[in-house]
Amino acid sequence: MKAKNFTRRKFVGTVSASTLGAVAIGSFPAFGATKTSNKLAILGGNPVRQNKSWPDWPYVDKNVMDSIEKTTQSGIWCRIQAKDGTVPTFEKEYARMMGVTRCVAVGSGTQALHTAVEALGLGPGDEVITSPYTDPGTIAAILSARALPVLADIDRYSFQVDPDDVERKITKNTKAIMPVHMMGQPADLDRFLQIARKYNLFLIEDACQAHFAKFRGKMLGSVGDIGCFSHQSSKVISCGEGGSIISNNAELMEQCYTVQNHGTSKFGRTETIGPKYRMNEFEGAILLGQLPTAMERHALRNKNAKYLTSKIKDIPGITPQKLYDGTEEGSFYLYTMNYNKEEYNGIPREKYLKALAAEGVGLSPYIKNGLHREPWVDNIMGRKEYQQMYGKSRLEEFKQDMDCPVCDLVCDEEMIMLWASGPLLGTTADMDDVINALAKVYENRDQLKSI
Numbered sequence: 394m395k396a397k398n399f400t401r402r403k404f405v406g407t408v409s410a411s412t413l414g415a416v417a418i419g420s421f422p423a424f425g426a427t428k429t430s431n432k433l434a435i436l437g438g439n440p441v442r443q444n445k446s447w448p449d450w451p452y453v454d455k456n457v458m459d460s461i462e463k464t465t466q467s468g469i470w471c472r473i474q475a476k477d478g479t480v481p482t483f484e485k486e487y488a489r490m491m492g493v494t495r496c497v498a499v500g501s502g503t504q505a506l507h508t509a510v511e512a513l514g515l516g517p518g519d520e521v522i523t524s525p526y527t528d529p530g531t532i533a534a535i536l537s538a539r540a541l542p543v544l545a546d547i548d549r550y551s552f553q554v555d556p557d558d559v560e561r562k563i564t565k566n567t568k569a570i571m572p573v574h575m576m577g578q579p580a581d582l583d584r585f586l587q588i589a590r591k592y593n594l595f596l597i598e599d600a601c602q603a604h605f606a607k608f609r610g611k612m613l614g615s616v617g618d619i620g621c622f623s624h625q626s627s628k629v630i631s632c633g634e635g636g637s638i639i640s641n642n643a644e645l646m647e648q649c650y651t652v653q654n655h656g657t658s659k660f661g662r663t664e665t666i667g668p669k670y671r672m673n674e675f676e677g678a679i680l681l682g683q684l685p686t687a688m689e690r691h692a693l694r695n696k697n698a699k700y701l702t703s704k705i706k707d708i709p710g711i712t713p714q715k716l717y718d719g720t721e722e723g724s725f726y727l728y729t730m731n732y733n734k735e736e737y738n739g740i741p742r743e744k745y746l747k748a749l750a751a752e753g754v755g756l757s758p759y760i761k762n763g764l765h766r767e768p769w770v771d772n773i774m775g776r777k778e779y780q781q782m783y784g785k786s787r788l789e790e791f792k793q794d795m796d797c798p799v800c801d802l803v804c805d806e807e808m809i810m811l812w813a814s815g816p817l818l819g820t821t822a823d824m825d826d827v828i829n830a831l832a833k834v835y836e837n838r839d840q841l842k843s844i
């Protein structure tokens with residue numbers, strides 16, 4: 394095996410000085426010293442960013458490698474073998490970092506959410522309101538409990554589920570709301586806390602993208618009744634596949650442990666319905682190896698994101714994600730923006746992204762379809778158990794009220810996303826490449842017509 398260079402050097406060493414430097418956004422036309430560099434790369438001009446790579450992801454260092462080796466040699470490969478194994482130790486340490494009393498680790502973010510739903514006693518006949526603009530794991534957790542995921546539309550600029558639409562969709566069977574902290578930024582928690590209180594609903598935070606993000610002094614995941622995280626490879630604390638649940642409610646967390654342990658409590662009594670979702674010790678070892686330096690990376694992502702936003706906000710037609718009052722830090726799992734084609738002679742997003750990619754900055758349109766446009770809706774409509782539990786008229790109403798036009802607009806035309814777990818660990822010169830590419834394409838937007 395070719396040894397990786399696990400020092401921090403690689404994060405700064407891969408990038409040479411930007412040949413162009415940061416453009417003075419706001420004083421257009423400022424880009425490019427020569428005529429040739431004003432030609433879009435897709436039309437044969439010089440790309441803004443060439444022969445440079447982004448920092449590696451997932452994060453690995455010597456500490457992580459040592460932690461895996463230690464676990465391998467210890468023979469403690471399953472969490473129930475030792476109280477001081479990697480999984481129980483990760484749970485203690487993560488809970489401490491999150492400012493809560495308890496954490497239970499499981500095999501994925503989806504498993505974390507499903508465990509939380511089951512531990513709260515939600516199931517057949519119950520409705521949970523969440524966002525269509527999310528990972529399929531969000532609704533899989535609700536469906537696995539045979540509860541009904543009711544989807545509310547999102548806000549066009551924050552990409553978060555819209556509290557007004559959530560409130561409109563509450564029925565007598567609604568038991569919980571599950572806001573998703575998209576892109577690792579807080580959903581509108583002031584409103585969701587108020588709605589949960591007013592209608593006596595559980596507030597489950599899907600914080601699967603939101604490790605270390607802060608809202609009014611609290612870590613995301615610790616604001617509502619229970620919070621769930623994903624540790625899948627792409628996420629900012631990752632072990633391939635993994636998940637965790639946090640809360641200050643001791644009884645609820647005990648129930649989470651029991652549910653994810655095939656319904657068997659820590660005292661060994663098999664008490665309830667539960668899958669076996671235990672995290673294994675190798676996953677725990679990788680996570681534990683990352684924690685000591687995780688806050689450094691978190692701070693660097695926040696610093697780079699702040700810099701990006703300070704420049705990008707002045708580029709017409711590109712709007713960095715809207716943040717709600719009370720947002721203090723983001724996880725910056727993703728750095729997202731809204732693309733408004735009106736500022737680009739009506740050029741559709743796909744052409745715009747092609748031009749950017751040619752400049753050496755690849756952004757993604759991210760989620761193709763909101764979950765309201767996926768076939769599971771018809772699947773559950775046709776299922777006997779859903780028909781029995783919810784009744785035909787409720788299911789028909791559920792389907793009819795499924796439209797999420799803002800989510801459609803964001804998916805089809807407006808979202809542009811920089812995956813950020815690794816890239817936002819880059820240098821200022823890397824950030825300048827992103828800014829310069831966006832600025833160059835804007836300045837030369839008239840050329841987009843001839844692509």
Ligand SMILES: *Cc1c(COP(=O)(O)O)cnc(C)c1O
Nearest residue numbers: 501502503528530531601623625
């Ligand atoms: C990643 C993710 C999940 C699911 O987590 P897995 O670990 O992939 O199961 C759920 N919700 C959101 C918002 C996510 O980003």
